[in-house]
Amino acid sequence: MPELPEATTISSQLSKFITNSKLIEIIIKKDSIIKNKELLKNIINQKCEEVNNYGKMVYFKFQNHWIVFHLALTGYLVINPKEELLNNTIVEFNFDKNKVIFGAKRMFEKMIVYESYPFSKYGPDFRSLKPLDFIKILTKTNKPIKVALMDQNLIAGIGNIYACESLFDAKILPTRNTRNITVQEYHKLFNSLHNIIKLAIEKRGSTISDYIDAFGNKGEFQNYHKIYGKKFCPECSKKVSTIKIQDRITYFCSNCQK
Ligand SMILES: [Zn+2]
Structure with a gap:
C-alpha cells in the first residue's frame, strides 16, 4: 500500500513528464471510484501546474483544481504504460506529449476532484x-x-x-x-x-x-x-x-x- 515513500516516488517520476503540459483529454473507463467527476470538464486544455504528493496522496494541480489519488492497496499511476497494465484502467489522462493511466485492481482506491485546497483536514506531511x-x-x-x-x-x-x-x-x-x-x-x-x-x-x-x-x-x-x-x-x-x-x-x- 503506497505510503509516503511510494507516493513521493510516483509523483516525482510523473512530475518530470507532466508538469507544465496541457491536459488534452480524459477518458473514463470505470467511474464508480471517481468523486466530483463533473468538475473534470473544467480542467480540459489547462496546464498541469504541479504534480506532487501530500503524505500518501498523489495529486495533479491545475489553476483552480486538484485531482487527488488515493492509491489504497492496488492503485497505480503509470506513464505511457505497456499493454499489460491497461487491463485495470480507471482513467486515462492524455497530456499533450504523454499518457498517464490511473488503474486499480480493486475498488478501494479513489480519485477525487476538488475546486479548493484539498489537504487542510490532514495533519502536516x-x-x-x-x-x-x-x-x-x-x-x-x-x-x-x-x-x-x-x-x-x-x-x-x-x-x-x-x-x-x-x-x-x-x-x-x-x-x-x-x-x-x-x-x-x-x-x-x-x-x-x-x-x-x-x-x-x-x-x-x-x-x-x-x-x-x-x-x-x-x-x-x-x-x-x-x-x-x-x-x-x-x-x-x-x-x-x-x-x-x-x-x-x-x-x-x-x-x-x-
Ligand atoms: Zn530482537
Missing part, C-alpha cells in the same frame, strides 16, 4: 516536520504510538510498513502510549522515520504485493525491511511477534523493543 513539531503533535494525543503515527489527521504519510520499521529501529513497542514515551525516545523515533523514509525513497518504495512506480517497476525497499513481514529479529534472533492494531498486522520484537 511528515517531510515538513521538525523534531519538536513531531513531538508536540504526538504528545497531545493519548493512544498507542503506532495508532498515532498512522493517523493521517495527525501526521500525513506514515502507514503500516514504515510505522513498524521505525518503531523497531527506535526500539519502542508499538503499543506504548504516546504520553509515556520520553523526549529522548521521540527524538530517536523521529530520526528513525526520517532515515528510513529517505532510504525508502531512494529505493523507490516497498513492493509487498501490488505497488509499482510510475514506470511500472517494483520498488526495492522491501529488501531492506528489518521487521515488517519477518519471522526472526535481525538483532537478537528471537521470533518476531505480531498483533493486530486497528486491523493491521503489526510486527515487532518483544525483546528489543521496550
Whole structure:
C-alpha cells in the first residue's frame, strides 16, 4: 500500500513528464471510484501546474483544481504504460506529449476532484516536520504510538510498513502510549522515520504485493525491511511477534523493543 515513500516516488517520476503540459483529454473507463467527476470538464486544455504528493496522496494541480489519488492497496499511476497494465484502467489522462493511466485492481482506491485546497483536514506531511513539531503533535494525543503515527489527521504519510520499521529501529513497542514515551525516545523515533523514509525513497518504495512506480517497476525497499513481514529479529534472533492494531498486522520484537 503506497505510503509516503511510494507516493513521493510516483509523483516525482510523473512530475518530470507532466508538469507544465496541457491536459488534452480524459477518458473514463470505470467511474464508480471517481468523486466530483463533473468538475473534470473544467480542467480540459489547462496546464498541469504541479504534480506532487501530500503524505500518501498523489495529486495533479491545475489553476483552480486538484485531482487527488488515493492509491489504497492496488492503485497505480503509470506513464505511457505497456499493454499489460491497461487491463485495470480507471482513467486515462492524455497530456499533450504523454499518457498517464490511473488503474486499480480493486475498488478501494479513489480519485477525487476538488475546486479548493484539498489537504487542510490532514495533519502536516511528515517531510515538513521538525523534531519538536513531531513531538508536540504526538504528545497531545493519548493512544498507542503506532495508532498515532498512522493517523493521517495527525501526521500525513506514515502507514503500516514504515510505522513498524521505525518503531523497531527506535526500539519502542508499538503499543506504548504516546504520553509515556520520553523526549529522548521521540527524538530517536523521529530520526528513525526520517532515515528510513529517505532510504525508502531512494529505493523507490516497498513492493509487498501490488505497488509499482510510475514506470511500472517494483520498488526495492522491501529488501531492506528489518521487521515488517519477518519471522526472526535481525538483532537478537528471537521470533518476531505480531498483533493486530486497528486491523493491521503489526510486527515487532518483544525483546528489543521496550
Ligand atoms: Zn530482537
